[in-house]
Amino acid sequence: MxxxxxxxxxxxxxxxxxxxxxxxxxxxxxxxxxxxxxxxxxxxxxxxxxxxxxxxxxxxxxxxxxxxxxxxxxxxxxxxxxxxxxxxxxxxxxxxxxxxxxxxxxxxxxxxxxxxxxxxxxxxxPVGMPGATGWYGLNRIIAPKAGETVVVSAASGAVGSVVGQLAKLAGARAVGIAGGAEKCRYVVETLGFDACVDYKAGNLYQDLKAATPTGVDGCFENVGGDGLDATLARMNAFGRIAVCGYIAGYDGVPVPLKHPSLILTQRLLVQGFIITEHLDVWPVALKELGTLVAQKKLHxxxxxxxxxxxxxxxxxxxxxxxxxxxxxxxxx
Amino acid sequence: MxxxxxxxxxxxxxxxxxxxxxxxxxxxxxxxxxxxxxxxxxxxxxxxxxxxxxxxxxxxxxxxxxxxxxxxxxxxxxxxxxxxxxxxxxxxxxxxxxxxxxxxxxxxxxxxxxxxxxxxxxxxxPVGMPGATGWYGLNRIIAPKAGETVVVSAASGAVGSVVGQLAKLAGARAVGIAGGAEKCRYVVETLGFDACVDYKAGNLYQDLKAATPTGVDGCFENVGGDGLDATLARMNAFGRIAVCGYIAGYDGVPVPLKHPSLILTQRLLVQGFIITEHLDVWPVALKELGTLVAQKKLHxxxxxxxxxxxxxxxxxxxxxxxxxxxxxxxxx
Missing domain, CATH: 3.90.180.10 (Medium-chain alcohol dehydrogenases, catalytic domain)
Structure with missing residues (x-):
């Protein structure tokens, strides 16, 4: 001892x-x-x-x-x-x-x-706090319908990877944003997202546009900044944005949102949340996520x-x- | 003829x-x-x-x-x-x-x-489109509880004046933002808001802070820009922002939102809406508003x-x- x-x-x-x-x-x-x-x-x-x-x-x-x-x-x-x-x-x-x-x-x-x-x-x-976070934002805020498109930032991360895979299981198109070709390859090939945009490649908006031909219905935001600006510009009417993280602003320099008027013109719902205030969903979320991990359906x-x-x-x-x-x- | x-x-x-x-x-x-x-x-x-x-x-x-x-x-x-x-x-x-x-x-x-x-x-x-707009945003998005504080921009206008008066009837504290001392006086003395901030006076944030000593729980946004930035900085946890208008951006120059990360840190709900997509509420809203106007309870x-x-x-x-x-x- x-x-x-x-x-x-x-x-x-x-x-x-x-x-x-x-x-x-x-x-x-x-x-x-x-x-x-x-x-x-x-x-x-x-x-x-x-x-x-x-x-x-x-x-x-x-x-x-x-x-x-x-x-x-x-x-x-x-x-x-x-x-x-x-x-x-x-x-x-x-x-x-x-x-x-x-x-x-x-x-x-x-x-x-x-x-x-x-x-x-x-x-x-995936069977803990990050998993529950992804589960809540996707199911309780974005609530994607089959055929809708969901964009997830930090897509290869602990939360983002869960969001995209659950979106796919719900029949939605999942598009990730991640940094670098290797992460993007993993997001598509291993996690099964439909597409992934490399924000380090320098064409964020154009690449996102190409990856979301029918626009964006749900956004799970982990980062803020340029990725959120680009996604906002692609949002369809009645889109939902779950704001889970804002890494872009953590160092004290405020990162503005460039076109907030789109919240009105596209009648968007934007909802910030933290998972520890929604303890009621943890049992159902973690049970579902644990089963998916045990069955190797959630990577x-x-x-x-x-x-x-x-x-x-x-x-x-x-x-x-x-x-x-x-x-x-x-x-x- | x-x-x-x-x-x-x-x-x-x-x-x-x-x-x-x-x-x-x-x-x-x-x-x-x-x-x-x-x-x-x-x-x-x-x-x-x-x-x-x-x-x-x-x-x-x-x-x-x-x-x-x-x-x-x-x-x-x-x-x-x-x-x-x-x-x-x-x-x-x-x-x-x-x-x-x-x-x-x-x-x-x-x-x-x-x-x-x-x-x-x-x-x-008040008994038409502007009234229904104020009614919907206040009752269906902000849904103020007694004792909460609701901030309304363009407070002396057709929509804003309805929002603040309905907020008062719901037992909330109503704080307006308007341009000029005369409009602010009207908002407080005639419409019965608890306070009104004159954005032309040059101390928007400080004046709003003084007018919202317990923070802001609901924001009915008609304008965007500086007023929204100031209100956002005063939002309490779980606040609701109904985005009804964005005059600040109509001339094509995008007006950014300075501190969007507050949506996360305060777990805010931000909802854009246009009233013509909610025709189901018009009959109940206009009946209530018509009665209030006829009774001279809504100015x-x-x-x-x-x-x-x-x-x-x-x-x-x-x-x-x-x-x-x-x-x-x-x-x-």
Missing amino acids: AEVNRQILLVSRPQGAASTDNFKLVETPLAPLADGEVRVRNHYLSLDPYMRGRMNDTKSYAAPQPLNEVMIGGTAGEVVESKNAAFKAGDKVVGMFGWQEFGTSDGKGLQKVDDTHVPLSAYLG YRESIAHGLENAPEAFLGMLKGRNFGKQLVKLI | AEVNRQILLVSRPQGAASTDNFKLVETPLAPLADGEVRVRNHYLSLDPYMRGRMNDTKSYAAPQPLNEVMIGGTAGEVVESKNAAFKAGDKVVGMFGWQEFGTSDGKGLQKVDDTHVPLSAYLG YRESIAHGLENAPEAFLGMLKGRNFGKQLVKLI
Whole structure:
């Protein structure tokens, strides 16, 4: 039993782009478990774009990540010691322990998962928060009809990949936006999207237009900026835009929307959401997604960094699109 | 019986701002009525911001106004001759005859109205299309709860004045945005809004902040641009924005939305709509609005230009906010 816990704290807020200097690795002794507590060895740490928002001290849906505390984050791991009747050593669990090797909890917010048919890490991806996010935005906001076209930004990512595949299962045309030929090839060939536009190729609007010959009925927005401007210009009447992420604005420089009047002229619905405010849909969403993963009908890809000390670098890389699929840190 | 009909045609499309040169007054002989037809002497011509959009030849919710045809528009008048069993001379009717003194129709789209308790012109304002527009956006999109704050741009106008008064009746705080001290005084003192911000005073955001101490829950947007940017920055979580007009962008220069990421961080609903696509609500809306007008519980104000030949000038003035209340042209 290790007696030291390695943790990464947020020690300063970004001025513009985030950097590794905003984080600090510390070692903290592990206190003995109290009655009712459970200790988890984290195997995987989830890195997600929303964390960048939490690093800022600005008005948002969630309180900022406090300074000098363990950086927030979802985790998947194994119970190593338990003084809580609901858990026993060996249980696989998903929680929100953040960027650290061990988590100690009274059991609240800790969920046992079955990794027989679904790999443990998938509970941080397609069968976890990113999957539920994609499921909610697609089914509850966009609600595509067969034959409609759905555009998804960050299409090879943890959320986007789920959105496009579910759109296809619903009979819609799925068009991704991703950065680079390799990601676009994956989105079409492995994930089964009908088309994917490489925003790095320099012809975003023209390429999107070619990929959406009948216009766009649904947009699942993870990024904002140029991709959203281009998609908005392709929206059909009564289109729906689910706003799930706005990476383009995270560094503090506001990214305007160029033609907001299209919201009126095309009578669009634009709905921002965060999945933790819709906990009611998680059971149905995760059951459906878990079944699809177990049946290998829902594909996903992981970018895995190794070792807690590499989490900051992996996180910053993800914000720049250097990951390819769900970004994880493997801790053990 | 006059044998000549005076009409105003759209003869060219605006390059930038619209001008009187885009219109032309013509005289056309009136053909004898055919069986089934009805002839109306228009008393009032309605001038509305949407008409500016129709002057452009761009993708929008409605086909552009064709060149060299009578300019589109709502009208209220009196039947002067009828070969249609459903109408008789003396009937008061509302229709879409456009910018001309006489209208001839087979009766389709022509609605008989009762001007005993509600003045004829009100059927082009609070008990007509502008009223239904305000009713729909407020009740079906914003749906304010008692104690919430609703911001309305163009607050002294035909639509905005209805929105704010209905918001007050629903127990909400109503805050207007209007141009000039006189309009703002009217909005507060006559219409009963809780506050009104004069966008011409030069402190739009600060003044709006002061007028919305608990933030903004609903926004009824008629204008776009700076007012919308300021309101967006004041939106509370789960706020609703009904996008009804975008005057700021009508002249072809796109007016960006400065901080669209707030749609995500505040989980906003933004919904564009046009009232002619929601005909199902008109009967209930107009009945409620007609009752309120007859009971003098719903106030409205009209800007009346006289004579068809003055319609273009009055229309252009309205686009610049020179009207004060619903802009009409009185033809007789």
